[in-house]
Amino acid sequence: MTDKTLFLNRGDRRLSASGPLFMIRARRDFLRAQSKGLKRVTPGFVLHIFVRHNAGLPVTAVPRAGFTASKKVGGAVQRNLAKRRMRGLMRDIIAPEARQHYDYVIVARVQILTRAYTLLETDIKEALSRLYTTLDSAADKGQPKDSQKIESKAGGAD
Numbered sequence: 001m002t003d004k005t006l007f008l009n010r011g012d013r014r015l016s017a018s019g020p021l022f023m024i025r026a027r028r029d030f031l032r033a034q035s036k037g038l039k040r041v042t043p044g045f046v047l048h049i050f051v052r053h054n055a056g057l058p059v060t061a062v063p064r065a066g067f068t069a070s071k072k073v074g075g076a077v078q079r080n081l082a083k084r085r086m087r088g089l090m091r092d093i094i095a096p097e098a099r100q101h102y103d104y105v106i107v108a109r110v111q112i113l114t115r116a117y118t119l120l121e122t123d124i125k126e127a128l129s130r131l132y133t134t135l136d137s138a139a140d141k142g143q144p145k146d147s148q149k150i151e152s153k154a155g156g157a158d
Contacts, residue, residue: 024066040127063098069108
């Protein structure tokens with residue numbers, strides 16, 4: 001049985017039919033990415049990246065993505081808008097650059113509702129490039145990748 005069939009049998013689904021990302025469904029996977037992964041804070045969202053192959057988890061090469069919007073973002077209508085925007089960012093920006101064995105989690109912030117989508121695209125490209133640079137430099141130095149934390153105050157509050 002291949003890794004792909006394992007994912008499909010457990011109820012996971014692809015983010016899009018053409019994209020390589022599978023959706024993260026389990027709460028423990030979100031919490032693991034948020035607590036042990038690297039993060040980058042932007043005005044509209046917080047991007048978390050977690051490297052699964054360093055954590056001693058079952059080896060699955062398929063990159064996974066998830067997003068969340070709490071009630072801090074607003075009511076149901078605002079949270080759904082935030083999720084649509086995050087889903088679009090994942091499909092358009094993260095999916096083409098996704099690496100195997102990585103989990104990507106986007107946590108919405110209030111400004112995701114009012115920030116221009118082009119600015120959100122710029123933010124996520126910059127956040128991905130900085131996180132990848134940090135991960136690659138940590139790999140070159142032989143440091144554990146999942147024990148580092150990155151925070152950047154790019155303006156705005158929750």
